Amino acid sequence: MRASRLALLAGMAFVASPALADDLREALTMAYNGNPQLQAARAQQRAVDEGVPIARSASLPSVDGSATYTEFLHNSDSSPLAPDRNLSLGVDVGMPVYAGGAIKNSIRAARVRVAAGQADLRAAESGVFSQVVAAYMDVITAQAVVNLNRTNSRALGVNLQATRDRFEIGDLTRTDVAQSQSRLALAEGQARSAEAQLISARERYIQVVGKEPVDLQPPPPLPGLPASVDAAVATALVSNPDLIAAKERSRAAGFDTRVAGAGRLPTVSVFTGVDRSDSLGSNKLPGAVQSSSSAAIGVRASIPLFQGGLPAAQRRQAQAREGATLEQEIGIEREVIAATRSAFAQWQASQALITSSQSAVDAASLSLEGVRAENTVGNRTILDILNAEQELLNAQVQLVTARRNAYVAGFNLLSAMGKAEARDLGLDGGPLYDPQVNYDRVKNIIWDWQSDPAPKPQSTRTVDTKAQDGSVTK
Numbered sequence: 001m002r003a004s005r006l007a008l009l010a011g012m013a014f015v016a017s018p019a020l021a022d023d024l025r026e027a028l029t030m031a032y033n034g035n036p037q038l039q040a041a042r043a044q045q046r047a048v049d050e051g052v053p054i055a056r057s058a059s060l061p062s063v064d065g066s067a068t069y070t071e072f073l074h075n076s077d078s079s080p081l082a083p084d085r086n087l088s089l090g091v092d093v094g095m096p097v098y099a100g101g102a103i104k105n106s107i108r109a110a111r112v113r114v115a116a117g118q119a120d121l122r123a124a125e126s127g128v129f130s131q132v133v134a135a136y137m138d139v140i141t142a143q144a145v146v147n148l149n150r151t152n153s154r155a156l157g158v159n160l161q162a163t164r165d166r167f168e169i170g171d172l173t174r175t176d177v178a179q180s181q182s183r184l185a186l187a188e189g190q191a192r193s194a195e196a197q198l199i200s201a202r203e204r205y206i207q208v209v210g211k212e213p214v215d216l217q218p219p220p221p222l223p224g225l226p227a228s229v230d231a232a233v234a235t236a237l238v239s240n241p242d243l244i245a246a247k248e249r250s251r252a253a254g255f256d257t258r259v260a261g262a263g264r265l266p267t268v269s270v271f272t273g274v275d276r277s278d279s280l281g282s283n284k285l286p287g288a289v290q291s292s293s294s295a296a297i298g299v300r301a302s303i304p305l306f307q308g309g310l311p312a313a314q315r316r317q318a319q320a321r322e323g324a325t326l327e328q329e330i331g332i333e334r335e336v337i338a339a340t341r342s343a344f345a346q347w348q349a350s351q352a353l354i355t356s357s358q359s360a361v362d363a364a365s366l367s368l369e370g371v372r373a374e375n376t377v378g379n380r381t382i383l384d385i386l387n388a389e390q391e392l393l394n395a396q397v398q399l400v401t402a403r404r405n406a407y408v409a410g411f412n413l414l415s416a417m418g419k420a421e422a423r424d425l426g427l428d429g430g431p432l433y434d435p436q437v438n439y440d441r442v443k444n445i446i447w448d449w450q451s452d453p454a455p456k457p458q459s460t461r462t463v464d465t466k467a468q469d470g471s472v473t474k
Contacts, residue, residue: 023217024136027209029427031132032125034210034460041124042433043455048117049439051110053446059103060446061095083279092273097299100265101258109255116248118435122241125422126415128208133411135205139213141404142198145397146472149191152393156184156386163382176382183386195470202468210460215473222410224419229344232417236340239418243336246329253322260318263311264304272297336416343413350406357399364392 032038068088096103160180166172205213226232237243278291304311368388374380414420422432 022214024133024219025425025427027132027136027205027216028129028422028425030209030211030460031128032422032427032433033430034458035128035208036457036459038124038128039458041121042435045117045121045435046438046442049114049435049442051113052107052439052443055103055106055110056443057446058099058106059096061093064092066090066092082283084282085280086282087278087280088275089278090273090275092271094269094271096267096269098266098268100262100267102262105255105258105262109252109259112248112252112255114439116245116252119241119245119248121435122418122421123245126241126418126420129420129422129425130408130412130415131208133219134408135201135208136213136216137219137404137407138201139198139205140216140218141400142194142201143216143472144400146191146194146198146470148393148396148400149187149194150472152389153184153187153191155389156180156187159382159385159389160184172382179383179386183390192470198470198472199468206462206465206468210462212465212468219407222407222414224414224424225347225410226344226413226417229341232340232344232413233337235417235419236336237333240336240340240416241418243329243332244418246325246332250322250325250329253318253325257315257318257322260311260315263307263314266301266303268299268301270297270299340413340416343409343416347406347409347413350402350409353402354399354406357395357402360395361392361399364388364395368392 066089068086070086070088072082072084072086160177163172163177163180167174167177202213226235272295274293274295276291276293281290283290368385368391371380371384371388375382375385411420414424
């Protein structure tokens with residue numbers, strides 16, 4: 001099933017596909033494993049994961065040890081027999097028993113923010129894939145446009161030579177030659193501009209994917225496109241990661257409000273401690289005890305009576321922020337609906353434009369043949385031929401552009417629906433990154449000295465790639 005979701009079938013044949021060509025699956029896989037934007041989003045999510053053990057640490061016992069060594073440099077005359085030095089050791093243990101729900105709700109808020117962050121990571125992944133698809137299609141389209149312009153330039157060159165030959169025998173005028181020269185010069189300029197666009201597209205591909213494009217194959221059909229705009233919106237409202245993240249942040253803000261409200265409630269903690277003091281044999285009093293020790297255990301309760309309105313202000317502030325997240329959730333919902341409907345409309349329009357552009361290409365090709373034939377019997381001028389050739393070129397460029405736009409619009413539609421991630425596309429390239437693995441690893445860590453290795457870049461660098469050019473293989 002995974003293979004069938006993104007099977008590389010023949011379609012949208014802009015250019016030929018050599019056996020060793022790159023395909024869209026490879027480009028997506030490379031970006032998935034080496035794109036810096038996506039790698040940074042994963043690292044950011046790992047930082048969000050640590051919010052849970054940070055919040056939980058407030059509910060665990062705290063153990064503090066202390067050691068104090070004192071050397072008395074001067075004793076008063078009234079105490080000549082006072083000790084010269086002293087060593088004090090102590091261990092204190094404390095643990096909260098009740099904190100008004102602040103700790104419990106802080107942990108809940110942190111867990112919910114982990115879920116929101118995981119949705120954000122999904123959105124980042126989908127966004128990177130959209131960039132890859134656009135860059136991939138831009139290269140294919142730019143190559144096709146370069147070929148079309150070069151073909152047009154060659155045809156105009158042949159026309160110019162034929163016009164000159166006919167001018168030499170008096171069949172045409174100098175005006176016809178000048179018109180042909182002008183069109184050829186314009187076509188060569190358009191070809192140079194198309195090559196510059198191709199270079200830009202290839203460099204963008206390197207930036208997003210991490211390698212140079214090599215004879216890109218036609219893209220496969222997109223999986224899971226909806227049958228109607230209502231079906232697309234219904235899927236988006238359930239699966240769009242931005243909307244899921246917004247809902248989780250609203251829940252987290254609700255827990256933050258409870259945390260703020262706990263500032264008015266009493267707190268209870270238990271404590272115990274052991275202390276030892278030793279003069280290290282420097283006590284000069286006859287029969288004096290050189291050391292002493294003590295141990296204590298107790299319960300401490302704190303009841304806030306008046307804090308100058310601080311907890312009430314903090315709760316109102318948290319409530320306002322919660323209200324803001326609720327409004328933001330609705331705002332993102334609106335954005336998702338609008339984006340999905342817009343993407344669906346663009347996809348449908350691009351599909352219709354492909355059909356009309358294909359008809360235009362067929363008609364322009366037939367028209368050019370007819371104009372050339374009529375020119376041989378004197379019914380058409382050289383300018384008519386030049387205009388017909390330009391119309392054909394414009395129609396061909398519009399066709400390949402429409403195919404590019406349709407594919408990108410279709411993928412953007414899947415992205416808006418929350419169906420354009422690695423798990424939906426069935427990428428091959430090793431196990432998929434699962435943010436839950438890191439969360440499960442760190443959520444219960446309580447040791448102060450347990451840390452991860454120093455971070456190292458995971459992304460693919462492109463400093464060794466060569467500067468791209470406008471060359472195209474037919």
